[in-house]
Amino acid sequence: xxxxxxxxxxxxxxxxxxxxxxxxxxxxxxxxxxxxxxxxxxxxxxxxxxxxxxxxxxxxxxxxxxxxxxxxxxxxxxxxxxxxxxxxxxxxxxxxxxxxxxxxxxxxxxxxxxxxxxxxxxxxxxxxxxxxxxxxxxxxxxxxxxxxxxxxxxxxxxxxxxxxxxxxxxxxxxxxxxxxxxxxxxxxxxxxxxxxxxxxxxxxxxxxxxxxxxxxxxxxxxxxxxxxxxxxxxxxxxxxxxxxxxxxxxxxxxxxxxxxxxxxxxxxxxxxxxxxxxxxxxxxxxxxxxxxxxxxxxxxxxxxxxxxxxxxxxxxxxxxxxxxxxxxxxxxxxxxxxxxxxxxxxxxxxxxxxxxxxxxxxxxxxxxxxxxxxxxxxxxxxxxxxxxxxxxxxxxxxxxxxxxxxxxxxxxxxxxxxxxxxxxxxxxxxxxxxxxxxxxxxxxxxxxxxxxxxxxxxxxxx
Ligand code: NAI
Numbered sequence: 001x002x003x004x005x006x007x008x009x010x011x012x013x014x015x016x017x018x019x020x021x022x023x024x025x026x027x028x029x030x031x032x033x034x035x036x037x038x039x040x041x042x043x044x045x046x047x048x049x050x051x052x053x054x055x056x057x058x059x060x061x062x063x064x065x066x067x068x069x070x071x072x073x074x075x076x077x078x079x080x081x082x083x084x085x086x087x088x089x090x091x092x093x094x095x096x097x098x099x100x101x102x103x104x105x106x107x108x109x110x111x112x113x114x115x116x117x118x119x120x121x122x123x124x125x126x127x128x129x130x131x132x133x134x135x136x137x138x139x140x141x142x143x144x145x146x147x148x149x150x151x152x153x154x155x156x157x158x159x160x161x162x163x164x165x166x167x168x169x170x171x172x173x174x175x176x177x178x179x180x181x182x183x184x185x186x187x188x189x190x191x192x193x194x195x196x197x198x199x200x201x202x203x204x205x206x207x208x209x210x211x212x213x214x215x216x217x218x219x220x221x222x223x224x225x226x227x228x229x230x231x232x233x234x235x236x237x238x239x240x241x242x243x244x245x246x247x248x249x250x251x252x253x254x255x256x257x258x259x260x261x262x263x264x265x266x267x268x269x270x271x272x273x274x275x276x277x278x279x280x281x282x283x284x285x286x287x288x289x290x291x292x293x294x295x296x297x298x299x300x301x302x303x304x305x306x307x308x309x310x311x312x313x314x315x316x317x318x319x320x321x322x323x324x325x326x327x328x329x330x331x332x333x334x335x336x337x338x339x340x341x342x343x344x345x346x347x348x349x350x351x352x353x354x355x356x357x358x359x360x361x362x363x364x365x366x367x368x369x370x371x372x373x374x375x376x377x378x379x380x381x382x383x384x385x386x387x388x389x390x391x392x393x394x395x396x397x398x399x400x401x402x403x404x405x406x407x408x409x410x411x412x413x414x415x416x417x418x419x420x421x422x423x424x425x426x427x428x429x430x431x432x433x434x435x436x437x438x439x440x441x442x443x444x445x446x447x448x449x450x451x452x453x454x455x456x457x458x459x460x461x462x
Contacts (some may be wrong), residue, residue: 004030007132008122009115009276010042014308014320015138016099021328023106030132034114038099039092042142042317045160048095050183052088053163054348057190061223061350072361080167088163095462100272107151116277120303132460134303134331137276138173138324141269141309146175148235149265155243156236156263159184168195169261171244173270175233177204179347180409181266182220186349188223188262194225196258198233200296207360209355209408211394216353216410219390223350223371224418283434285313293384296336297327307333310321317342343423346415351391354418357425358396368401373455375447377411379462388412393451395421395431402430402455412444420448 006022008015011033012336021033074365090270103110113125123130145151145156153161162184168191174181177199189195197204204220204227205213216226221264230250235304243263248255251331271289278285284292284300291306305327306322320341326336347353363370373395377383391411397404407421423461424434434452439445 002121002131002133004028004109004130004132004180006030006134006328007032007111007115007130007137008307009117009123010040010112010138010140010310011035011038011099012138012308013042013317014140014324015040015136016103016324017308017321017341018136018138018324018328019058019108020102020106021325022263022331023108023326025334027328027332029107030109030111030123030130030287032111032113032115032123032231036109036112037092037096038103038110039096043095044092045163047317049088049092049163050159050187053084053187054089054183054350055082056087057187057349061190069387079168079190081085085164108338114275116275117281117304118277120281120340133379136251136297136310136324136331137271137273137278137299137304137306137310138320139272139276140320142272143232143265143313144268144270146233148234149175149233149263149311150238151265152238153262156238156265158265162188162262165262166267169242169309172196172262172264173198173243173258173260174266175222175245175263175361176200176268177227177229177267178206178266178268178323181264181343182216182225183348185225186220186223186268189220190338194226195224196228196260198228198231198258200230200232200250202230204229206343206352206354207359208355209394210361212353212355212410215391216347216349219351219410220349223270223311228256228258240271257412269309269315273310278363292433296330299325314338314343314345316343316345330416339426342422344415344418344422346418348415351388351411352414354411355406355408356413356418356422357404359406360396363405368405369400371455372396373451373453373459375450375459375462376455377444377447379450379459380442380444383412383447385442386412388444393417393447395434395448395451395455397431397455402428402432404431404434407448407451409448411447420445 008031022029031408111125125328168336171194172187174197185195231247233247307323309315322338329336344356376392383389396406431452438451453459
């Protein structure tokens with residue numbers, strides 16, 4: 001008889017959530033994690049530590065930019081980088097220990113070490129072989145890097161090194177204007193570094209609504225970030241004390257170089273499945289290195305499933321969590337489901353950016369008739385009161401049925417506000433449904449209602 005009903009390999013947001021749900025569904029569950037702490041990239045070197053630094057530096061920005069405007073006077077605040085790092089560490093430790101507590105509470109066995117699958121139904125951790133009826137691969141992703149650029153995680157770094165730099169650099173080049181580049185670029189710009197973002201495409205935040213991307217670039221430029229767009233980075237020359245980033249402009253192939261103390265390579269991530277033994281097992285993979293699964297997260301090898309960044313789809317902690325819960329249901333003979341059409345995306349800059357569903361470009365490509373309801377935070381009293389009136393809410397609805405098809409927000413707490421639209425979309429709501437829902441005053445969320453009103457007879461405060 002197998003020792004466990006399920007062994008999950010990987011203790012990140014996909015894996016640990018899957019483990020807890022499996023245990024809640026009555027399955028005897030173990031979770032294997034090799035990094036010495038639960039929570040994966042997200043809690044240890046991703047979402048959570050970056051949010052700690054974003055929070056601290058946002059407060060710094062407020063002190064410098066807005067305190068005097070509100071009559072809060074005094075000596076300027078100084079940065080103690082070591083203390084900020086220790087605050088970040090406390091945040092990480094508190095969160096990862098919290099997952100250990102949840103494992104104990106739910107009776108999930110935590111197997112510490114790197115796992116591999118020597119044969120179907122077996123998971124090897126260190127020298128021990130454990131048996132399980134089902135195995136879930138939740139091993140996540142790693143920074144993809146760029147060919148020809150050697151990462152040392154000291155002055156040429158991925159997001160991991162960028163979260164723990166020895167000191168605040170005077171200058172930083174960020175390669176890639178995606179989520180990581182803009183979030184961590186913002187952190188260091190607020191700390192006083194001269195930050196230049198070099199991006200291959202002609203716009204920042206690939207795949208996002210074009211109007212939001214333009215608006216965000218304008219706002220971040222005002223905050224001091226510089227952008228070089230349409231530029232392909234070819235390499236980084238390392239020398240003591242400085243790095244030189246070489247790039248060519250796509251429009252005329254002219255060659256350029258920028259010097260910086262630190263270079264952050266933020267050009268995407270790739271699935272991490274090294275050392276699992278998948279090739280020997282005959283697990284089918286996709287050309288870009290993801291584990292191939294069916295619509296129930298099953299691989300071609302019976303009893304082996306995969307979820308999260310290791311499979312296809314957006315590399316987002318919450319997408320992995322949803323898949324973790326859904327595959328647990330599938331393994332427990334219930335009905336696991338993920339609605340991939342309603343997965344929000346958030347960038348935690350100031351202001352935040354949040355989106356869900358279709359962009360205007362996607363709707364145009366589909367040839368679908370749609371209407372746009374847009375409302376600026378300039379018309380939102382609460383946002384104006386706290387110097388956060390930049391940005392807007394844009395709701396896209398079907399021209400004939402008024403059903404909400406997508407929403408794009410750039411503004412204060414956008415990452416929280418997006419969820420009322422997600423819920424509305426899950427229930428197939430129309431923009432009018434949202435417009436008829438009473439929204440408390442004074443809140444940022446009133447801007448969402450106003451955008452919904454703008455899909456119909458018009459917003460009130462526009
Ligand atoms: P990304 O895919 O978001 O952006 C990478 C950018 O690098 C792209 O704009 C690409 O055009 C550019 N690029 C690629 N090669 C280049 C070159 N040679 N020269 C110049 N530019 C080049 O990847 P990123 O920011 O590294 O994030 C990785 C993953 O982690 C993403 O899937 C992201 O969604 C996820 N993530 C999500 C967060 C959130 O939800 N807030 C936070 C951090 C990461």
